[in-house]
Amino acid sequence: MYEPVIGMEVHVQLLTASKLFCGCRADYVSAAPNAFTCPVCLGLPGALPVLNRKAVELSVMMGLALNCEVPPLTKWDRKNYSYPDLAKGYQISQYDLPVTRDGWLTVRVDEEERRIGIRRAHLEEDTGKLIHMGGRSYIDFNRSGMPLLEIVSEPDIHSPEEARLYLVKLRSILRYLGVSTGNMEEGAMRCEANISLRPVGSTELPPTHVEVKNLNSFRAVKAAVEYEIRRQSAILDQGGQVEQVTMGWDDARSETVVQRTKEEAHDYRYFPEPDLTALRITAEQVAEWRRQLPELPEARVARLCRDCGLPAADAELLAEDRALADYYEKAVAAGGEALAKDLANWITGPLFRLMNQEGTALEDLRVAPEQLAALSQSVASGAINVTTGRQVLEEMFAGGKDPATIIRERDLVQVSDEGALLEWVRAAVAGNPQAVQDYRSGKAQAVKFLVGQVMRASRGQANAASVEQLLKRELDSA
Numbered sequence: 001m002y003e004p005v006i007g008m009e010v011h012v013q014l015l016t017a018s019k020l021f022c023g024c025r026a027d028y029v030s031a032a033p034n035a036f037t038c039p040v041c042l043g044l045p046g047a048l049p050v051l052n053r054k055a056v057e058l059s060v061m062m063g064l065a066l067n068c069e070v071p072p073l074t075k076w077d078r079k080n081y082s083y084p085d086l087a088k089g090y091q092i093s094q095y096d097l098p099v100t101r102d103g104w105l106t107v108r109v110d111e112e113e114r115r116i117g118i119r120r121a122h123l124e125e126d127t128g129k130l131i132h133m134g135g136r137s138y139i140d141f142n143r144s145g146m147p148l149l150e151i152v153s154e155p156d157i158h159s160p161e162e163a164r165l166y167l168v169k170l171r172s173i174l175r176y177l178g179v180s181t182g183n184m185e186e187g188a189m190r191c192e193a194n195i196s197l198r199p200v201g202s203t204e205l206p207p208t209h210v211e212v213k214n215l216n217s218f219r220a221v222k223a224a225v226e227y228e229i230r231r232q233s234a235i236l237d238q239g240g241q242v243e244q245v246t247m248g249w250d251d252a253r254s255e256t257v258v259q260r261t262k263e264e265a266h267d268y269r270y271f272p273e274p275d276l277t278a279l280r281i282t283a284e285q286v287a288e289w290r291r292q293l294p295e296l297p298e299a300r301v302a303r304l305c306r307d308c309g310l311p312a313a314d315a316e317l318l319a320e321d322r323a324l325a326d327y328y329e330k331a332v333a334a335g336g337e338a339l340a341k342d343l344a345n346w347i348t349g350p351l352f353r354l355m356n357q358e359g360t361a362l363e364d365l366r367v368a369p370e371q372l373a374a375l376s377q378s379v380a381s382g383a384i385n386v387t388t389g390r391q392v393l394e395e396m397f398a399g400g401k402d403p404a405t406i407i408r409e410r411d412l413v414q415v416s417d418e419g420a421l422l423e424w425v426r427a428a429v430a431g432n433p434q435a436v437q438d439y440r441s442g443k444a445q446a447v448k449f450l451v452g453q454v455m456r457a458s459r460g461q462a463n464a465a466s467v468e469q470l471l472k473r474e475l476d477s478a
């Protein structure tokens with residue numbers, strides 16, 4: 001049996017107003033091709049880079065959120081290679097003195113907290129973008145010079161699900177900080193995975209690893225890691241050796257494809273960037289940025305568990321997105337702490353399902369947190385039952401109406417009146433002799449069937465708990 005050993009490299013686009021080394025607008029999603037370029041990001045001879053202070057600030061904030069060290073000195077290096085989208089023939093990056101290093105983040109895998117090391121996070125400039133159309137290739141330099149933070153984990157990840165959770169947590173922290181959109185479809189977060197296998201019980205790093213690029217969604221990351229585990233297991237089972245290669249993930253075919261082998265691996269000939277001085281970051285500056293850190297997902301999860309009595313798994317779901325956690329807390333504030341758990345269930349259950357079905361984002365949601373609280377209250381008080389509550393939520397979701405209005409207009413109030421319930425109960429007993437006989441011969445479950453019959457007859461409006469009591473009373477007394 002093998003244990004996967006996985007490290008992740010994630011490129012994150014930083015949310016600065018301008019590019020990393022020039023004043024061009026940092027926007028390549030909405031702009032026309034090559035709208036935002038200048039001699040610096042076009043790599044024209046003699047143009048000199050000037051460092052964007054905000055990019056350093058965002059990088060350090062992210063580093064601090066990842067429990068990293070911020071060394072007092074950081075410097076720039078040239079990474080040399082030739083490619084059409086790289087105008088200068090080199091990329092300004094950081095080699096031996098990254099802006100932050102040696103941190104960690106935690107993920108919860110099967111109820112267990114696992115700490116994943118962060119080796120380093122360094123700043124570098126993005127390349128232009130190649131566009132292939134009608135047999136020709138074009139280059140859009142809007143992306144050239146955009147600030148990227150490359151976050152490199154230690155090989156501490158040991159399952160495809162853990163790899164996915166690592167990325168979910170990383171994106172959550174990025175968004176809490178406002179450091180990046182973390183939007184994978186737009187390329188604001190790009191992932192690569194280093195994957196190898198070792199015998200279970202071994203603590204040594206395997207001699208070779210396979211690097212998989214082009215992972216553009218959480219689903220792709222998980223699928224690619226699963227695929228590589230299968231592929232490498234088969235090689236090792238036959239006594240073979242896994243070759244050190246760089247692969248690309250082919251999403252359409254769901255397999256990894258060799259891009260280059262070790263023999264052709266690049267030698268980037270790194271050397272210090274002569275056009276930029278090394279950067280000193282004072283302890284006072286770091287302390288100031290640390291003071292500005294907002295509450296992070298980890299702390300929010302702890303607070304939701306403590307203040308709202310939520311199980312950790314629910315708190316994690318709600319706290320992954322800062323806006324969602326805000327929505328939840330507003331609902332709790334409106335409905336009272338007694339509804340805290342119910343509200344979490346309404347959100348992570350029926351509301352998430354509706355949002356997924358319709359592809360509705362939180363900011364477009366027409367159910368106000370106060371309205372959700374009112375709905376939850378109506379169910380908790382017994383005014384309507386859960387089934388009716390779900391129908392009311394669907395209507396609130398579609399039309400933005402108050403739950404009280406919907407309940408009144410559609411006459412949905414739960415029937416708890418004993419006289420009305422008894423009529424349904426007696427009809428169910430009379431109409432289902434087999435179930436009655438089952439119950440009396442000791443099959444206690446048969447009563448559930450009869451409750452179901454009453455609920456159907458009442459179109460879901462009977463108070464199910466009262467119905468069960470009445471049924472048992474009727475059956476036991478006869």
Ligand SMILES: [Zn+2]
Nearest residue numbers: 022024038041
């Ligand atoms: Zn520029």
